[in-house]
Amino acid sequence: MVKKYERDYLYQKAGESTWYVKLTIPADVRAALGNRRTLTRTTGTSNRAQARDVSYPILAEWKALIVEARSSKKLAADEWRELQADEGKTLIQKKVDAAQRFYTPKPEQTDTGEFLDSLYDLHIDLIDDGRPDLAQRIKEYSFKLIENKPLTQGEGIDLHNKYLQIIEEVGIAATADEYSLSESEVEEARQITRSPNTFKPRSPISKSMVEQWSKHLDTQVEKQKTRDSHVSRVQRLSDWLSTEGIELTFDSVHRFLDSVSSASKTRRNYLWSGRGFWEWAIKYSPPFREQFGASPSPFDGHKLPRTGKDAGESYTPFTVEEVENLHKAAVEKGDTDLANLIAVGAYTGCRIEEIGRISKDNVIFTGHIPTSIKIEDSKTKAGLREIPLHSEITTLLKRLLNSSSDGYLFKGGNNKYQNRLDYMSKRFGRLKTGLGYSRLHVYHSIRKTAVTQMQHKGAPALVIPAIVGHETGLITFDVYSAGASMEQKREAIELLHYNFTPLHYQTSIKT
Structure with a gap:
């Protein structure tokens, strides 16, 4: 029958009325x-x-200790395994050295008496440590050594190897004591010592640490897609370290980046994620801090490509004529929604994700005429802005809102990151590819077309960023100024002009 305290962790001692909380410690962390x-x-x-209410924080504290102990044990596991691998390599080398030269019964020490004294000290230490079996083997080896009987080269090598076998077992016993190894772990230590190349260090970045960091990111990074990308990158690095069997160092990170991509942007993103994880782990993971606290971040100091293809290629702006051709092609294909999306992007300079979130709640009307839109969910803080509507698309926006079934300009698709127009972006990709445009021509290129056209037509340099949602890079205007006025932005927006192919709508304009 299960005892009461084993069900709810509470129990009373015989003859006492006070309740106690009790938790059995798992064997692996005792x-x-x-x-x-x-x-x-x-x-x-x-x-x-x-008592039950009092027990909750106590149990939470104890369970946190158990989690931390298990995490420490995982890090320590790689530590003792690595030590045994190094010891095994040393012992193997000593055996090789012995076989490569003429050997007598005397070991490498020139002073046999001094060596015997060290064996005696080791014999006493092993008895004190509760290992009479190893102490007896040292004693037997010492007797053979002082027999002064001439030995052949082969007999000398055999005697030396027996000494190395004893030292091997002494080392394993010391490791077992220091790291509280179980019987199975002692046997694993023995196997690693004898075959050190079988040991490959596991990544110090455990899945539980990545999960904890992911929860931390929930409080630090707004966009789910960005959080998922960070976690994915760090987990990929951890998996690579385990597969390769190498430690987390500057050199290993460099090798990892080589294996991922040569592109500067991709490498920069991996370093960004790794740096964020490192900073968190050093602060909030005691075992990780104990292992790496004195080490510099392996994600700092990497030199990324600055010239050539790997340095990165920016999206190419469409010309005004190319945007007009894209719109015409969409009309001819009967894809009215895509044609409208091209027009809205061309006359606002908005990102496709921003357009996807425009609803009737974001549109400002003057009477019955839509006159501006508010971008209230953007990629950056600077992206939160109000944009005057170009006179050429006020009718289009009113038509789209009146025909909308859910209040948004465009019908949204299913995307876990709430990018409602992801499916439209793919349709645009197929359209522009079919027209022969390069991979550097994307929907975002239309945004660049709008910026380029306003600049070429004389729009003030500090007004354009206010329209497209960029910082100016100048503290006076980004921090101290309230920004460009709506009138200034309207004058710049009205500089845009496209000869778009007329559309024939099946739905009528609601008034």
């Missing part, structure tokens, strides 16, 4: 928590309901 089997603490009350 050594890290003082070799105790249980954790017990008084709740200070005889009222069971009150």
Whole structure:
């Protein structure tokens, strides 16, 4: 029958009315928590309901200790495995050295008496440490060494190898004691020592750490897509470290970047994510801080390509004529929605995600005429803005709103990152590819067309950023100024002009 405290962690000692909270420590972390089997603490009350409330924070504290102990044990596991691999390589090299030269019964030390004294000290230490089996083997080896019987080269090598076997077991015993290894782990240590190349370090970035960091990102990064990208990049690095069996260092990060991409932008994104994880882990993961706290970040100091193709290629603006041709092609294909999307982008300079979130709640009317739109959800803080509507598309916007079934300019698709027009972006991609445009021509290129046209027609340099949602890069205007006026922005917007193919709509304009 299950005891009461095993169900709710509360129990009373014989003859006492006070309730105690008790938690059994899992066997795998008992050594890290003082070799105790249980954790017990008084709740200070005889009222069971009150005791249950008191127990919650106590249990939460204990369970956090267990999680931390397990995390520490994982890091320590790689530490002792690496030590055994190094020891194994050293012992193998000593065996090779012995076989490559003429050898006598005397070991490498020139002073046999001094060496025997060290064996005696080791013999005593092993007895004190509770390992009489290893102490006896040292004693037997010492007797063979002092027999002074001439040995052949082969017999000398055999005797030396027996000594190395004893030292191997002594090293394993010391590791087992220091790291509280289980029987299976002791056997694993023995196998690693004898075959050190079988050991590959596991990544210090555990899945549980990535999960904790992901929860931290929820409080720091607004966009779900950005958070997911950060997590994906760091998890990919962790998987690569485990597969390659190498440690987390500047050199390994450099090798990883080489394996991912040569493009500067891609590398920069991976370094951005890695740097964010490193800063979090050093602050909030005690085991990680203990291992890497004194080390410089392996994500800093990398030199990225600055010239050539790998340095990055920016999207190419369409010319005004090319935007007109794209619109015409959409009309001829009967894709009215795509033609309208091209027109709205061309006359506002908005990002496609911004257009996808425009609804009747974001449109400002003067009487029955839409005169401006408010962008209230954008990629950056500077992207939050109000844009005057060009006189050429006020009728179009009114038509789109009146025919909308959900209040948005365009019908939204299913995208987990709430990019409502992702499906429209793909349709545009197929359209422009069919017309022979390059991979550097995308829907975003229309935004560049609008900026270019306003600049060429003399729009003030500080007004254009206010329309498209960019910072000016000047603290006077980005921080101190209230920004360009609506009249200034309207004058710049009205400089845009396109000869778009007329559309024939099946739906009538609601008044």
